[in-house]
Amino acid sequence: MDDRDPLPLHIIDHILSRLHVKQLLRLRCVSKTWRNLIDGPDFIKLQLSRNQARDSSIITVGLGSTDTLYEIAADSCYLDPSTRKHRLLPTTTTTLESKTASCFLYGFGYDLTHDDYKLVRIAKRSGDACFSEAAEISRDSPGVYASGSLHWIAMAEYGRHDFILALDLSDEAYKELPLPPPVLLETGCRVRASYLGVLDNGCLCLVSNYSGGYRTPLSRVWVMTEYGVKDSWTKLFSISEEQVISPSPEFYYYSLPFESLEPLAFYEGGTQLLLAHNKINFLVYDLNTNQATVRWPEPDVAPMPGVFYMCLQSLVNLIN
Secondary structure (H helix, E strand, O other): OOOOOOOOHHHHHHHHOOOOHHHHHHHOOOOHHHHHHHHOHHHHHHHHHHOOOOOEEEEEEEOOOOOOOOEEOOEEEEEOOOOOOEEEEOOOHHHHHOOOOEEEEEEEEEEOOOOEEEEEEEEEOOOOOOOEOOEEOOOOOOOEEEOOEEEEEEEEOOOOOOEEEEEEOOOOOEEEEOOOOOOOOOOOOEEEEEEEEEOOOOOEEEEEEEEOOOOOOEEEEEEEOOOOOHHHEEEEEEEEHHHEOOOOOHHHHOOOOOOOEEEEEEEOOOOEEEEEEOOOEEEEEEOOOOEEEEEOOOOOOOOOOEEEEEEEOOOOOOOO
16 A cells, blocks of 8 residues: 555555546556556456446447547557547458458447457448349448347348347357347338447347338337347337427428437437437437437537447457
8 A cells, every 4th residue: 555545455456446447547646556457457347347337338439529430541550539549440350451441330249258349340242242143231320239149130132031130259150140020110101221230238229210202201119129020129209300499490401300319328218329420419308208419519510421329438458
């Protein structure tokens, strides 16, 4: 114990582990003892387990972003939003050998078995299917991490239902998970696009965006309450343009309402759900009032299109 520390080290450990990451980064300068404590693997795991809900924030990938994960030509860059440190990642063999490589898919998650973090990049060469002859995955759909696996929505060929393709990060094996049952609304609306997310409780969440028919666009939000079980898909709510409270003219100016809704996170004790709207702004849906309000990333700045992600700040060092 440092002579300047009036408390035993295990008490200091208990107190510091409840602080935010940015506070801890500043406190590393207090003393060598504190720096060694905060940088220790046991403390990092303890702090992460206690602060997962409080240390979440939103980052934007796209033009005009400050906290961004870049793709520069064939190279990728890992950026830690907490420390602002970055590291260029090596190119893949497929990229080096084939100039026709495309359909790059990305994902990042935690290997539960080997206690390690993995960044996944998947590419196809011209003429090859991304995963099989029976399905394709959109390039702009990053892998969603939940229950030790990365997940993408796979668009099946005619005659098969779409499904969720899951990559287990421990054994690096693929598996299929079911989507909610397809629904044809009474007005003739059909699913135009679906987006995956993961909520604070670790459950997969799906937003199905409908269009067509004689009504305004509609979205339905589903939650998989038991991982991998088809019957556990539960419809949380439906949302349409009429449920948005006093939208400003800008809500209609930059894009058509409800072209896409993507789930991000619960907050306010699970009574409100934050959704990315049209890759421009946010909708906050209140489950008690069944109404939504519009939120802008920077109210006084013209919005820039991008992709929004929930980022969990931590002391885990993936740069070195």
